[in-house]
Amino acid sequence: MTSDPLGWPGYRAQLDRARERSGGATESVSWERHASAVRITFDFRFLGGSVGTAAGALIEEAFTEARSARLPVVSRIATGGSRMQEGMLSLRQLQRVARLCALHREAGLPHVSVLGDPTTGGLWASLGAGADYVVAVAGAQVGFAGSRVRPADDPAYTAEGQFAAGTVDVVVPPADVDATVAAVLDLLTRGDAVPAEVPRALGAADLPATGWDAVRRARAPERPRARAYLDAHFDHRVPVSGDRAGGVDPGMLCGIGLRAGRAVAFAAQTGTATTPAGFRTAARLVRLAERFALPVLTLVDTPGAANDAAAERAGVGAAIAELFATVARARVPITTLVIGEGGSGGALALSSPEHTWITPDAYFSVIAPELAAAILKRSDVRELADDLRLRPQDLVELGVVRGIAEPASER
Template sequence: MNPLGWPGYEARLARARERTGGPESVSWRREQHAVVLSFDFRFLGGSVGTATGALVEEAFGQARAAGLPLVSLIATGGSRMQEGMLSLRQLQRVARLCAAHRAAGLPHVAVLRDPTTGGVWASLGAGADVVLALPGAQVGFAGSRVRPVDDPAYTAEGQFAAGAVDAVVPPDELDAVLARVLDLLTRGDAVPAEVPRPLGATDLPATGWDAVLRARSPRRPRAAAYLDDYFDERVALSGDRAGGVDPGVLCGLGRRGGRAIAYAAQTGSATTPAGFRTATRLIRLAERFALPVLTLVDTPGAANDPAAERAGVGSAIAGLFAAVAEARVPITTLVIGEGGSGGALALSAPEHTWIAPDAYFSVIAPEPAAAILKRDDVRALAEDLKLRPQDLVELGVVRGIAGDSSAPDSAPDSAR
């Protein structure tokens, strides 16, 4: 217990055990639906040493043996200096355990309490499938005594804004949110999601320009309305885990009847690199747990400003194309508004895309097409692009129009 012969370490351990009533900074217990790993910050600041690593390994081993999710309730200052590099190497041990848990197809949900800092945040915490945090918790790789400044970036809210935390959850709501997340992650059946019913117009546009105007109408139902209508309940997941959040892309897990379905939905704005990466993360997560995916397409296109280029919009779109192409779970897509170019196509299932009557899908919007082709007849160009729902069905670009009885995978309202 004192591999470096650190002066006074045994006495500090004894006092910590007396104070907490436990042998180490972590303990674990098996519940009915999960194994719960808990950190006690009163025990040497919740720090991780070699004995701590052994207990973490016990918890993960028990979860895998029982086929259960693991929930990490974290409150730690990081590695234990009194054990030197032997303590730091526990982070590799934790990373290996997290990888084995993922390979077994089991969920890992982390709850960040105050504080969650150091290598434990950068391994056990940030490496979880879903990351929840308590309001006001100090969260960051650098602890308060070693970071250069005090800044909101080192808080749960700051990490949420930076795309590293899925949700900041008040303590009195935590148990309910945890229960919903674990239930949804363990209900995968890999059966395709039903096509949502159309919530707006049910007639078809007469011209291409009519289709564009209807898709752009402020009165047209947006993604939030479709998600509320489609799901009985849902849990939002946020962030691309690379420093970004796009509020114009809604991702999460939902329940429809007794089924769990993952979703990624554009809300009508130009999609940023963070939005594409968050959708990619959502699809990869769904794949691990056999969850079917529903995507809702509604964007004039990918963000094309200098900030988007600096953030790697091209590679972000490529990553989403790859995730959709490689997905081992079924993806169902409904175009509910504007389907603008590659920014819309990236979120679309190649063989399982439908379109709402008040939407369009096009290689490019009519206005930029007119600029490229040096034409001023935008309305005629919209006709030439063949972007109406009925045109797209005829071309074989989409399988059908939502709400049309001929669309085999459309579910009537009575079937919900």
């Protein structure tokens, strides 16, 4: 039963009216244990879904039950934030919630949040954004600042705006929420830490005659790209989007896919220069895979890391370093297939140190031949491509890759 710790004028009458509006609910939060998950549900009709001490206690009950039963938590949020009538005792519930999320994560259990309309204030910044996977309802108000304390009609405070800023994994219409959550939980609970299968090569089957031939083939517009490989390799997949630091790189496709009943996390470059947000999203993907014993598949295809002024301001060097370190210390197997251009450190950062393969129409090089020629002050770019030993067969001989992927036609 909700108490009145501050003796707030009229609070008890407000609680009575909230119970009437919500059809007899005793608080803004309720929870139920199901076979697949413990579900926490907010009721915005009850004082705007705000959280005070009693609501915090209910959230703690839910997480405690989930840890005891080894079940995921699904938080379906619709809230205006902390409850003013309980003052700092209400605000301190954010620390309580953050601790519960951390304990759940340490236990290796998934937490999926669903951001309803609205999801604002401290509960977005703790229960919502603190989940392993964040689903937002299309059109919902989502943001740290609520509608009464921020500029009106700014798209930044929407589900779509948060997706663009890299803080939401997927935005779905209300009718698709349940199916999306079920698909995510199914994949997150299938981890077996067995190395991912190397995809078959979808393009050319023959090997290039020269280094420049290898470069030309990798850059050919008709060469199969990451989406084609993901479509061919997985039966089903869900996206993992955003670096949780304000950025999204559409040229880095991350997610979890299902192949022959096994769940595999993937990070795939699409042929563009990878931005800091792309490297950070890939690092986040690997850390997520670690928590749930998911093997990782990476597809390398980039001319290199983005090197413009915007990338430098966004910390491209630090982002690459973070991904190198995350891959190096990963506690799950990482399998890599170079499917196109393997340009310098921007490609190597996404590559497994020991389990990297390459397709016949790809190359891997310390730097693009043209840039190498500029640095070395040589005009013979084609000859330099041979000197770099960047063809698939060269890389096998050098021990840089383990082998050349078999063509799909040999299935």
